[in-house]
Amino acid sequence: KTYKVGYLVGSLATASINRLLSKALVNLVPPQLQMIEIPFRDLPIYSYDYDADFPAVAREFKKSLAEVDAVLFITPEYNRSIPGGLKNAIDWASRPYGQNSFTHKPSAVIGTSPGSIGTAVGQQHLRGLLSFCNSPQMNSPEAYIQFKPGLITEDGRVTDESTEAFLKKYMEEFHQFITRVCSVLPPNA
Ligand code: FNR
Numbered sequence: 001k002t003y004k005v006g007y008l009v010g011s012l013a014t015a016s017i018n019r020l021l022s023k024a025l026v027n028l029v030p031p032q033l034q035m036i037e038i039p040f041r042d043l044p045i046y047s048y049d050y051d052a053d054f055p056a057v058a059r060e061f062k063k064s065l066a067e068v069d070a071v072l073f074i075t076p077e078y079n080r081s082i083p084g085g086l087k088n089a090i091d092w093a094s095r096p097y098g099q100n101s102f103t104h105k106p107s108a109v110i111g112t113s114p115g116s117i118g119t120a121v122g123q124q125h126l127r128g129l130l131s132f133c134n135s136p137q138m139n140s141p142e143a144y145i146q147f148k149p150g151l152i153t154e155d156g157r158v159t160d161e162s163t164e165a166f167l168k169k170y171m172e173e174f175h176q177f178i179t180r181v182c183s184v185l186p187p188n189a
Pocket of ligand 1: 011012013015016017018019076077078079080081112113114115117118119
């Protein structure tokens with residue numbers, strides 16, 4: 001059985017190191033996972049005024065989430081949390097009330113930073129949000145990737161063997177986690 005994994009890259013920057021990480025992960029996934037990027041940059045800032053009538057861009061965003069079996073967040077840490085754009089996307093996904101896109105949807109978080117903490121604090125914030133949104137989360141392995149220049153090439157090749165092996169293992173573990181969750185929780189249960 002194959003699973004669709006929607007991934008959200010938390011950074012909108014053109015030179016994003018987390019975008020590079022996403023490319024590396026897409027290259028390293030086991031064949032049972034189909035990776036589909038879910039963009040969010042064009043979403044307006046959420047307010048519940050939109051709940052009665054979501055704009056097309058938000059309906060499309062929620063449809064993309066509904067069509068995948070699991071979600072992977074690849075995000076930088078900004079000011080010891082997640083970037084505002086990603087938080088905004090999560091707010092959209094969680095609403096209107098009763099139509100939370102993350103309910104029972106397995107997720108995992110990963111990120112890279114030049115700093116040695118490797119997005120750990122931002123990831124903890126994200127885990128709190130996903131808990132509230134009732135997404136079953138892969139607890140382990142955790143992945144705090146310290147980025148060094150050249151670690152990942154523009155086409156998503158990892159130049160350090162042990163990091164490459166770790167990222168491959170991480171995606172294999174995520175595949176197993178998705179399989180376990182989906183075996184007890186049918187999609188959209
Ligand atoms: C940062 N950076 C950063 N790094 C970190 O490890 N912890 C942090 O809290 C922050 N805070 C922060 C805030 C803002 C507004 C910016 C722009 C940057 C540095 C950050 O890790 C670095 O810019 C990375 O390149 C960000 O990842 P992307 O956007 O390149 O994927």
